[in-house]
Amino acid sequence: MDLSHVSLVALLLRPEGFEHYRCDRNLSMGMNLGNMSRMLKCVGNDDIITLKADDGSDTITFMFESASELSISMLLFFVSFC
Template sequence: MFEAKFTNAALLKKIVEAIKELVSEAPFDCTENSMCLQAMDGSHVALISLKLDIGLFEVFRCDRTIALGLSMGELSKVLKCSKSEDTLMIRFEDSEQDMVTFTFEDTKGRKQDITLKLMDRVRLSMCDNVPLVVEYDIEGNGFLRFFLAPKIDEDKETMDD
């Protein structure tokens, strides 16, 4: 199970508005300590890297690492239903493997639930929780990261089938 409550829904709304023109679909990787997003724009010019630490949320629970692939256009439409003073609870139940629920609550206690279908997602990694990345530390003052993907020989795969 995953749930995270923003005390101010406007924060996520502003983040999504800032990136939705660059990426159409984005995977939110949720861990026990944070909610992260890393996505490349369609022309492969810009890499967006977002990390929302546990301290940003009023409530945060993540029982296991979960990848929530969401359409930024659909998420933007959902977030437009909120007012700036509304709270936002994001909830993903393991029993509902392809749905995520957004619950908005206003200052008067009125709630509104909206459910979005998750996007299909492919993740490249050596094993669980280990992405294909090479990182070089720059004297403790920064880093250089290379994100790697293996070359797939489509002709060979087709012949093997």
């Protein structure tokens, strides 16, 4: 944790954990895991979640498919490894 109380956590999403999985290339993204956790708590067990991020973009989009479709975009952080 640094002086601004920011911690670096590595999360690897493997294809085996998903019914359908597609990742064209590896991406490193920095995001607020508290915000992501709050979004994911709104999802039901049978809902479909699609994460979309474009190269060079500063946002990631979470698309939730259930009885009502919902799409939420979240700003990403620039992560630099020194």
